[in-house]
Amino acid sequence: MDTLTLLYTITAALFGLVFGSFFNVVGIRVVKKESIAYPPSHCVHCNHELKALDLIPVLSYLGLRGACRYCRAKISAIYPIGELLTAVAFAVTTWQIGPSLELIVGLVFVSILMICSIADSRYRIIPDVVVFSGMGVAFLLRIWIHPLPFWNYVAAFFVGGGLLYLIALSSIFILKKEGMGGGDIKLFAYIGLIAGIKLTLFTLFAASLLGTMYGLVQMRVKSSREDQGIPFGPFIAAGAFISYCWGEPVINWYLSLIHFN
Ligand SMILES: [Zn+2]
Numbered sequence: 001m002d003t004l005t006l007l008y009t010i011t012a013a014l015f016g017l018v019f020g021s022f023f024n025v026v027g028i029r030v031v032k033k034e035s036i037a038y039p040p041s042h043c044v045h046c047n048h049e050l051k052a053l054d055l056i057p058v059l060s061y062l063g064l065r066g067a068c069r070y071c072r073a074k075i076s077a078i079y080p081i082g083e084l085l086t087a088v089a090f091a092v093t094t095w096q097i098g099p100s101l102e103l104i105v106g107l108v109f110v111s112i113l114m115i116c117s118i119a120d121s122r123y124r125i126i127p128d129v130v131v132f133s134g135m136g137v138a139f140l141l142r143i144w145i146h147p148l149p150f151w152n153y154v155a156a157f158f159v160g161g162g163l164l165y166l167i168a169l170s171s172i173f174i175l176k177k178e179g180m181g182g183g184d185i186k187l188f189a190y191i192g193l194i195a196g197i198k199l200t201l202f203t204l205f206a207a208s209l210l211g212t213m214y215g216l217v218q219m220r221v222k223s224s225r226e227d228q229g230i231p232f233g234p235f236i237a238a239g240a241f242i243s244y245c246w247g248e249p250v251i252n253w254y255l256s257l258i259h260f261n
Helices: 003-029 059-063 078-097 101-123 128-144 150-174 182-221 233-260
Strands: none
Touching (some): 003 078, 003 101, 059 078, 078 233, 101 128, 101 182, 101 233, 128 182
16 A cells, blocks of 8 residues: 555545544434434433534543443443444545545445444434435436446346345245345445446345354354344445445456356
8 A cells, every 4th residue: 555545545534433423413313303413412311412522433432431421321332333434434445446536436335324324223224315315316426427337327226126125025925024124125226326236236145144144143142032133234234335345356256266267
């Protein structure tokens, strides 16, 4: 990595911390149908308004040892985790894509994925308003910036959404339980618009793999606990992120194995 790339990457990480803090607010307030701008950030327990010092990403959480400064109630670890993950995601995206127009698409993509993951892990909802805004922005960006032909992204929108819809249907008919929500279907359609057909299919593979691995670990940890299912959104988001950053080289590597052995 050269010095300039390193500089971009560190800058992106710092922006990620701040944006992550904002995504926490969006991901939580949008679900509760509250305004994003008002009231200012406050403790959910004692309602005390938070000052600038309480809003420094990650550091204020560590400094206060995960408790509210005013009422000492515990603060959810989702906040610093969301901030850190956004910082890492922004940094990795910038490092992988480099300074180019596609980086705009990449950072917008990561942002929508983060907000959906935060809302889904907290409330098991992928908010319509976030996914639909994401789709609108993605569509406009892809008209302008499209490494693949534009039709590929539009087709992937239907392939991604359609595939998840089929999985949802078969899970209802075969397993007799709802495995996939409408939010997951819309999120996958959105991913199609950004990633194109090939990487959308790879996202499905990566997300299923991550979800299965997590499920296996969970089963070992608490085997007797009743299975209440896990929100799939964060796994879809992680799969999409991996696919967007490394899908192409992984697929090529895999194809080279088939061709030369
Ligand atoms: Zn408090």
